Amino acid sequence: MWIFLYFCMFFQKNTAELMVKSLLYNHLYAWYDANHRVLPWRETDDPYAIWLSEIILQQTRVAQGMEYYMRFVSRWPRVGDLAAAEEAEVLREWQGLGYYSRARNLHKAAQLVVENGWSPFPTRFEDIRSLPGIGDYTAGAIASFAYDQPYPAMDGNVYRVVARLLDIDEPFDTTVGKKLFHQHINTLLDRNHPRLFNSAIMEFGALYCTPVLGEACELCPLQSLCLGYAHGTAELLPVRKVRPKVRDRWFVYHIYTDGQQTLIRQRENPKDIWYHLYEFPCEETQDERRKAKGDRSISLTHILSHQKLHAQFVVHKVQKMPSIEGTSLIQWDDLNDFALSRLTLRALDTLRLALPR
Ligand code: SF4
Known part of the structure; x- marks a missing residue:
């Protein structure tokens, strides 16, 4: 029928x-x-x-x-x-x-x-x-x-x-x-x-x-x-068209701490991911083998819709905070007031023993 x-x-x-x-x-x-x-x-x-x-x-x-x-x-x-x-x-x-x-x-x-x-x-x-x-x-x-x-x-x-x-x-x-x-x-x-x-x-x-x-x-x-x-x-069913290839990207984040303060910056490229969110100073590298050294380091992979991010977070314990262009010095206690990506939150969660509470 x-x-x-x-x-x-x-x-x-x-x-x-x-x-x-x-x-x-x-x-x-x-x-x-x-x-x-x-x-x-x-x-x-x-x-x-x-x-x-x-x-x-x-x-x-x-x-x-x-x-x-x-x-x-x-x-x-x-x-x-x-x-x-x-x-x-x-x-x-x-x-x-x-x-x-x-x-x-x-x-x-x-x-x-x-x-x-x-x-x-x-x-x-x-x-x-x-x-x-x-x-x-x-x-x-x-x-x-x-x-x-x-x-x-x-x-x-x-x-x-x-x-x-x-x-x-x-x-x-x-x-x-x-x-x-x-x-x-x-x-x-x-x-x-x-x-x-x-x-x-x-x-x-x-x-x-x-x-x-x-x-x-x-x-x-x-x-x-x-x-x-x-x-x-x-x-x-339903049928999808072939999905675009996922792009790999490599980031190295530097978390500076003197026990009280840290440095963050705001992302400023409206065409890139996480526009206007805050993050630790970061370098994007084309070399996947590149690893930075510090007092503690972790590596995380983070999947977005069309990008696979490979991130290394490196903790630098310092006596005096460095001066890095484009960053702001904030108290660790104030970090919660800033919007952070889920990747950064995951890193903080994993590193919580190495960072001030
Ligand atoms: S509507 Fe969905 S669940 Fe129902 S018979 Fe069709 S395919 Fe199966």
Whole structure:
């Protein structure tokens, strides 16, 4: 039956399309009702809180994101509070989440919302989409979750579910693929209940139709509608284009200490990683064998999305602090006031016995 129905669906036979969609909604919503997680950002229609959660949760697990979300909402409960904060405070609160451009964009966007008179938050999709750090997915999520407007919210989970349901083997992370998937999700979207539809399909992908399927398909409530299951291709979907090569980089960090103070500097290249974060004086080297000497040293590897960092942290215990251009002398006790990368936090954690407390 389903092959006929899908065939009809893509040839714009309205009745068949409506039947398939109505079956899909019934099964999906029943599953969602029984299985969804209670998450604070899904229990509110405050667009500011939803926006914060969406930005925090990009590339972040829910358990970790929850802690940051609660901190941001309680420290800056309204968009105007966030706009009035210093960028350094926002980066400090963001510390440990990675992808710091998200925090800088969050802050910039809050300021734009206030400047444009859009407080508490813009209501038009185009205005939401125009803010820094907000792409189609986030704009769709805010418009549908906050205002129940009929826009899809295609996150990685939704791409996977749609690819499997419709057996799409076009890579979803190319311009052509994105366009194709958007056409399909716009066809599937429940225009009467966009908030519910987006919540349900995202949650279904996050919890049930996961990358590794195991036995899931056998008991799946959407099985009778799933072309990927019918064709035996579900586990192979979605297809990605070939990923760009990961670049290796080598850093040597120098941690100077006289027992009271140390030297740090702010990263200043907006095109490089960790813009505006603080770090110990550092040299980047092309020679992977190069090792510096000091009183104690550790080596760490740190993986970012497209870079693999090989870092050596060298502790230099000195009587008199050296003078190094571009650095600031700070008390060890004040180090917590500065936003540091996760790599630097890992190094401090590992070296804690060698450093002042
Ligand atoms: S049948 Fe399997 S692949 Fe299809 S929607 Fe269900 S869990 Fe996903």
